[in-house]
Amino acid sequence: MQINKEEIRSGNENLREAHKAGFDFLANTLSGQGVDVNAIVQRLADFQVAIPSWALGAGGTRFGRFSYYGEPSSLEQKIQDVGVLHALTQTAGAISLHIPWDVPEDYKAIKEVAALNDIVFDAVNSNTFQDQKDAVHSYKYGSLSNVDKAVRDQAIAHNIEVVEIGKKLGSKSLTVWLADGSNFPGQSNFQTALRHTEDSLKQIYGVLPEDWKMFIEYKPYEPYFYSTVIQDWGTSFMLANACGEKAFTLVDLGHHLPNTNIEQIVSTLMMKGKLGGFHFNDSKYGDDDSTVGSVKPYALFLIFNELVYGMKNNPQNPYPAWMIDASHNVKDPLEDLIQSLEAIQEAYAKALLVDQDRLKAAQLENDVVQCQEILQNAYRTDVRPLLQRARLERDGALNPIQAYRSMGIRQKLVDERGRHSVASGL
Numbered sequence: 001m002q003i004n005k006e007e008i009r010s011g012n013e014n015l016r017e018a019h020k021a022g023f024d025f026l027a028n029t030l031s032g033q034g035v036d037v038n039a040i041v042q043r044l045a046d047f048q049v050a051i052p053s054w055a056l057g058a059g060g061t062r063f064g065r066f067s068y069y070g071e072p073s074s075l076e077q078k079i080q081d082v083g084v085l086h087a088l089t090q091t092a093g094a095i096s097l098h099i100p101w102d103v104p105e106d107y108k109a110i111k112e113v114a115a116l117n118d119i120v121f122d123a124v125n126s127n128t129f130q131d132q133k134d135a136v137h138s139y140k141y142g143s144l145s146n147v148d149k150a151v152r153d154q155a156i157a158h159n160i161e162v163v164e165i166g167k168k169l170g171s172k173s174l175t176v177w178l179a180d181g182s183n184f185p186g187q188s189n190f191q192t193a194l195r196h197t198e199d200s201l202k203q204i205y206g207v208l209p210e211d212w213k214m215f216i217e218y219k220p221y222e223p224y225f226y227s228t229v230i231q232d233w234g235t236s237f238m239l240a241n242a243c244g245e246k247a248f249t250l251v252d253l254g255h256h257l258p259n260t261n262i263e264q265i266v267s268t269l270m271m272k273g274k275l276g277g278f279h280f281n282d283s284k285y286g287d288d289d290s291t292v293g294s295v296k297p298y299a300l301f302l303i304f305n306e307l308v309y310g311m312k313n314n315p316q317n318p319y320p321a322w323m324i325d326a327s328h329n330v331k332d333p334l335e336d337l338i339q340s341l342e343a344i345q346e347a348y349a350k351a352l353l354v355d356q357d358r359l360k361a362a363q364l365e366n367d368v369v370q371c372q373e374i375l376q377n378a379y380r381t382d383v384r385p386l387l388q389r390a391r392l393e394r395d396g397a398l399n400p401i402q403a404y405r406s407m408g409i410r411q412k413l414v415d416e417r418g419r420h421s422v423a424s425g426l
């Protein structure tokens with residue numbers, strides 16, 4: 001499956017005039033307010049979000065999984081799916097692999113497919129939340145935190161192997177999401193579990209190449225329902241500090257208890273130079289992994305406002321690694337990802353519109369009303385023409401969902417792969 005650029009271009013023709021009218025109007029208005037419109041379009045074009053290999057098939061719940069037609073069943077096909085997303089949106093130039101689901105058989109061939117699709121390899125993810133085929137030890141009672149040293153050693157060795165695989169692909173980071181926790185009070189000694197985890201992470205950190213980063217994800221509950229060893233950003237931050245300067249906290253939007261002020265967490269981490277990675281999704285209740293921006297778009301904007309502020313004012317923080325971490329039970333996964341990418345770009349563009357100087361002045365005056373006006377003025381701007389322009393300039397689709405449908409991409413995938421192909425992974 002390879003997208004024909006010409007087809008995207010000709011699909012854009014019908015929409016071009018409407019786009020131009022909308023863009024000119026917006027660009028005029030914004031320029032009148034002193035906004036550098038071209039600079040924003042450029043920043044949107046530069047903003048690339050990694051797609052996780054496990055988001056390309058239908059997800060599922062513990063109750064069942066309804067697969068989608070034409071799912072990618074090999075790593076090569078997963079990369080091709082990301083290639084489709086990238087061709088249409090020009091925003092998805094990277095894939096994030098999960099080991100052992102995505103171990104390449106032929107590295108050279110896989111790298112060629114990636115290059116052909118204009119895709120690079122983002123963070124590699126380890127997996128110690130499932131027992132792997134032929135594994136000697138079980139992770140039923142934890143992996144990096146297990147009371148049994150032999151289990152911990154197996155989990156450490158797995159993470160080291162993931163780094164080795166990533167090195168061969170050109171990845172530059174390892175993401176550790178640790179499911180470890182307990183289901184009942186008394187089951188686990190919190191201090192022992194945390195000490196073991198710190199010790200295990202330090203051993204993994206010890207083999208990281210100089211130019212690599214380690215991202216430590218946190219999550220308050222699930223799969224265990226009483227406690228999680230790395231339950232919150234504070235614990236992740238502590239562990240990252242204990243490991244060293246190449247270790248960072250990773251924020252997944254779904255990994256907070258209801259109403260947590262995520263934008264404040266983002267801000268604190270960036271001030272401390274420790275926000276390394278980001279997983280986008282949206283949720284109503286918990287780690288729902290819903291389409292980005294589908295439930296709480298204003299919260300997403302406020303988070304982006306802190307990200308934009310941090311990227312400008314916190315040189316101590318590296319440029320964060322962006323990834324979508326979502327799952328789809330009822331939508332075509334590719335359409336869902338297109339919607340997520342659009343929502344991310346939209347929130348980013350709106351955050352770029354926030355007049356930081358005026359906001360600062362209003363804050364110094366304690367003019368609370370004005371502060372809110374400034375944020376909401378940016379939020380209420382329909383920035384979609386800016387996103388369209390960023391795509392158009394790079395031969396992406398003016399309307400990616402519409403292009404995806406009119407090009408009949410899902411049907412082509414079904415024709416190629418068969419109706420009942422099933423994505424490997426979750």
Ligand code: AOS
Nearest residue numbers: 054125177217252279287325
């Ligand atoms: C799990 O809840 C985390 O969000 C992980 O980042 C990710 O979804 C997982 O590694 C994929 O199985």
Ligand code: ZN
Nearest residue numbers: 217252279325
């Ligand atoms: Zn995640």
Ligand code: ZN
Nearest residue numbers: 252254287325
């Ligand atoms: Zn999650």
